[in-house]
Amino acid sequence: MRVKLLYFAWVREKTGKAEEHVDLPAGIKTVAELIAWLQQQGPEYAEAFRRSEVIRAAIDRTHAPPGASIAGASEIAFFPPVTGG
Amino acid sequence: MRVKLLYFAWVREKTGKAEEHVDLPAGIKTVAELIAWLQQQGPEYAEAFRRSEVIRAAIDRTHAPPGASIAGASEIAFFPPVTGG
Amino acid sequence: MRVQTADFEVGAEIAALTAGRSDIGAVVTFTGRMRADNAGQLVAGMTLEHYPGMTESELERVEAEAQARWPLQASLIVHRVGALKPGDNIVLVVTASRHRQAAFSAAEFLMDYLKTKAPFWKKEIGADGRAAWVDARPSDDEAAGRWRRPPAREG
Amino acid sequence: MRVQTADFEVGAEIAALTAGRSDIGAVVTFTGRMRADNAGQLVAGMTLEHYPGMTESELERVEAEAQARWPLQASLIVHRVGALKPGDNIVLVVTASRHRQAAFSAAEFLMDYLKTKAPFWKKEIGADGRAAWVDARPSDDEAAGRWRRPPAREG
Numbered sequence: 001m002r003v004k005l006l007y008f009a010w011v012r013e014k015t016g017k018a019e020e021h022v023d024l025p026a027g028i029k030t031v032a033e034l035i036a037w038l039q040q041q042g043p044e045y046a047e048a049f050r051r052s053e054v055i056r057a058a059i060d061r062t063h064a065p066p067g068a069s070i071a072g073a074s075e076i077a078f079f080p081p082v083t084g085g
Numbered sequence: 086m087r088v089k090l091l092y093f094a095w096v097r098e099k100t101g102k103a104e105e106h107v108d109l110p111a112g113i114k115t116v117a118e119l120i121a122w123l124q125q126q127g128p129e130y131a132e133a134f135r136r137s138e139v140i141r142a143a144i145d146r147t148h149a150p151p152g153a154s155i156a157g158a159s160e161i162a163f164f165p166p167v168t169g170g
Numbered sequence: 171m172r173v174q175t176a177d178f179e180v181g182a183e184i185a186a187l188t189a190g191r192s193d194i195g196a197v198v199t200f201t202g203r204m205r206a207d208n209a210g211q212l213v214a215g216m217t218l219e220h221y222p223g224m225t226e227s228e229l230e231r232v233e234a235e236a237q238a239r240w241p242l243q244a245s246l247i248v249h250r251v252g253a254l255k256p257g258d259n260i261v262l263v264v265t266a267s268r269h270r271q272a273a274f275s276a277a278e279f280l281m282d283y284l285k286t287k288a289p290f291w292k293k294e295i296g297a298d299g300r301a302a303w304v305d306a307r308p309s310d311d312e313a314a315g316r317w318r319r320p321p322a323r324e325g
Numbered sequence: 326m327r328v329q330t331a332d333f334e335v336g337a338e339i340a341a342l343t344a345g346r347s348d349i350g351a352v353v354t355f356t357g358r359m360r361a362d363n364a365g366q367l368v369a370g371m372t373l374e375h376y377p378g379m380t381e382s383e384l385e386r387v388e389a390e391a392q393a394r395w396p397l398q399a400s401l402i403v404h405r406v407g408a409l410k411p412g413d414n415i416v417l418v419v420t421a422s423r424h425r426q427a428a429f430s431a432a433e434f435l436m437d438y439l440k441t442k443a444p445f446w447k448k449e450i451g452a453d454g455r456a457a458w459v460d461a462r463p464s465d466d467e468a469a470g471r472w473r474r475p476p477a478r479e480g
Contacts, residue, residue: 009374018359057338081461082446083459084375084440085439093291094198095303143221163291164291167287168291168306169291180335181335184335192360193362196355196357200425202425203350205423257343260416271468
């Protein structure tokens with residue numbers, strides 16, 4: 001499955017990129033599983049996703065909890081808790 | 086005791102005057118007693134103060150309940166419940 | 171606190187209160203406007219009467235009470251009197267604080283108290299030309315009453 | 326709903342929302358401004374990052390939710406992004422209704438929800454030149470949480 005990943009705020013700074021397209025291996029079905037896989041993609045990803053409990057995700061621009069299915073997603077974003085307003 | 090009385094809104098319209106100076110007989114000690122006395126000062130006063138339960142009063146520009154003492158007052162106002170804002 | 175026949179400009183009032191200030195994180199404004207209908211009746215115009223002298227002292231009192239209850243950097247009440255027509259501004263309340271909850275709560279408090287304490291009276295002129303004094307709303311007394319209890323949440 | 330780098334003018338936004346309307350009795354505005362201090366530290370500036378596309382859809386969603394909960398005649402959210410300095414405006418919320426309680430409640434709701442749902446992130450530059458991402462405040466989650474209960478009072 002090919003998907004566009006977006007990173008914001010300190011997740012972006014730690015991965016060193018704002019977005020990328022990746023081919024996910026079969027078997028990654030949820031946001032939490034995707035985070036676990038990303039943690040293994042190099043030291044910058046390990047650092048960016050180390051505190052996975054504070055990372056928030058959005059699937060196709062909608063907030064998604066860790067257990068949400070990524071099936072059919074075209075754009076998945078990772079970011080810290082929001083601080084606007 | 087000489088005091089300035091002020092009337093507002095429909096109390097003013099019914100008494101036919103915005104203000105007047107009156108000499109109160111001895112024995113009138115509270116707002117409620119003053120209203121009872123005013124009710125006897127002619128048909129326009131009887132009408133203005135007929136629904137005495139809805140009349141509000143202020144002594145020297147401070148809200149005053151019916152039982153408030155008027156001793157030493159220089160300005161007493163009567164008006165309907167306020168409707169500003 | 172001002173009582174005036176002239177209109178006010180919300181933007182200009184905010185600018186005056188916040189000019190040069192970098193300690194204000196939240197500004198809340200409430201603008202009360204005259205509607206063309208009230209209690210199911212069409213309204214063509216309105217006259218606002220008040221008690222000069224007492225109005226100012228009551229508005230100062232409620233503003234001081236709000237300042238005592240919440241950490242406000244600034245506050246303002248402007249109330250118009252005289253002849254008004256539908257769409258006209260009637261009253262403006264502005265509160266400024268470091269955080270939003272104090273600014274929101276203080277603005278609501280000022281409006282609730284003003285509505286039950288400040289000596290203003292509205293006389294509406296109906297679409298048929300008949301004039302009638304507006305009755306006080308019990309819901310305004312209830313709204314003011316909730317501030318007698320300690321606030322459920324501040325910050 | 327607008328996301329922009331440019332400043333906004335509260336008075337002009339109110340005028341645009343209320344022009345020619347005589348069915349609006351209450352307008353509430355909330356303006357969030359940048360303070361020169363946060364959590365006890367001096368702040369020299371700030372950069373606001375967001376998620377283009379998702380920001381707009383989340384702001385539209387919270388505005389639709391407010392319209393569904395309260396009888397609003399109009400509402401508006403404007404949020405700035407990019408570089409800001411102390412004293413600058415950050416966010417504007419405007420709500421307009423027939424009566425004041427709906428306008429106040431909807432404005433508070435919009436701010437609470439926006440703060441926990443809209444994908445904005447603040448990076449502050451301290452007086453010492455060091456930049457740091459602002460942490461989310463648990464009190465903002467609590468503020469948003471209170472809207473999950475039915476409102477205690479409306480009208």
